[in-house]
Amino acid sequence: DIQMTQSPSSLSASVGDRVTITCRASESISSYLSWFQHKPGNAPKLLIYAASSLQSGVPSRFSGSGSGTDFTLTVTSLQPEDSATYYCQQTYSTPLIFGGGTKVEIK
Amino acid sequence: EVQLVESGGGWVQPGGSLRLSCAASGFMFSSYAMSWVRQAPGKGLEWVSAITGGGGSTYYADSVKGRFTISRDNSKNTLSLQMDSLRGEDTAIYFCAKDEHTIPAEYFQHWGPGTLVTVSS
Numbered sequence: 001d002i003q004m005t006q007s008p009s010s011l012s013a014s015v016g017d018r019v020t021i022t023c024r025a026s027e028s029i030s031s032y033l034s035w036f037q038h039k040p041g042n043a044p045k046l047l048i049y050a051a052s053s054l055q056s057g058v059p060s061r062f063s064g065s066g067s068g069t070d071f072t073l074t075v076t077s078l079q080p081e082d083s084a085t086y087y088c089q090q091t092y093s094t095p096l097i098f099g100g101g102t103k104v105e106i107k
Numbered sequence: 108e109v110q111l112v113e114s115g116g117g118w119v120q121p122g123g124s125l126r127l128s129c130a131a132s133g134f135m136f137s138s139y140a141m142s143w144v145r146q147a148p149g150k151g152l153e154w155v156s157a158i159t160g161g162g163g164s165t166y167y168a169d170s171v172k173g174r175f176t177i178s179r180d181n182s183k184n185t186l187s188l189q190m191d192s193l194r195g196e197d198t199a200i201y202f203c204a205k206d207e208h209t210i211p212a213e214y215f216q217h218w219g220p221g222t223l224v225t226v227s228s
Contacts, residue, residue: 001169034214036152043202043218044144044152055216087152091212094157094166096142101151 002026002090006099014107019075021102023088028068032092035064035073038101039084047086048073080106109133109217111203116222123193123226129186129203129219137161137181140206142215143188145199145224155201156188160209171197193226200224 003026013019023033031051036044046055048064051071061076075082083106088099115127129141143155156177157166165177176189186203200221207213 032212036215038146038152043220044215046214046216049207049214049216085151089152089154089215091214094211095168096154096157096212098144098152098154 001095002029002093002097004088004090004097004099006088006102008102009100010103010105012105012107013078015078015080017078019078019082019104021073021086021088021104023066023071023073023099025069025071025090025092029090029092031067032090033064033066033071034089034091035062036087036089037082037084038087044087078104078106082106109205111205111217111219113201113203113219113222116201116224118225118227119193120228121194121226124189124191125193125224127188127190127201127203127222127224129188131184131186131203131205134205136179136184138209140209140211141179141186142204142206142211143177143186144202144204144215144218145197146202146221147196147199150199153199157206157211158186159211164210166211190224193224195226198224198226 005024033051035048038044052064142157174192202221204215205217
């Protein structure tokens, strides 16, 4: 099975900061990588698919990059509503493993 | 508009069974693979199971293999998850999610609101 290692597990940043979250696959997954934002009580929200494609309606301050085994989610100017837990997920092969999550707190 | 609505959650004793359903609308149900994803209290997201659009192939996480069965009724636009031999660690919110391809997996754009399953004596 492909394992997904996400880091950091949590971070605290100020409004306007640039935030970067990384996700590493245990083997190559090409660009089969999604990023989700999850807030308590809600369904996960797709932000990025195919490693770097921005989902329609998602603010352009979110971006994704990478291929193979190393991937990054970047938020260029953190906003108060970005407080959430972020997950990567590989869809290259089953089981469709999620990363452990990154909890983003606004200072 | 794509809509997914889960039902069937509730409280069950360890060793018991529960059947979850996900009612789908707003898209050609049989053309898309579907998955179940769960989140245990205080834990992250965990993919549970997937099924192809036609229902001919199924996939499971090791943690539920042999205990859970995913199925679909394309005539009723309904996805199901039969959960047997339930354990405390199966306590979670269960989400159904629509894939963007007929076979797993592309990406999960649409999710239901989730249904809570509690396994406890």
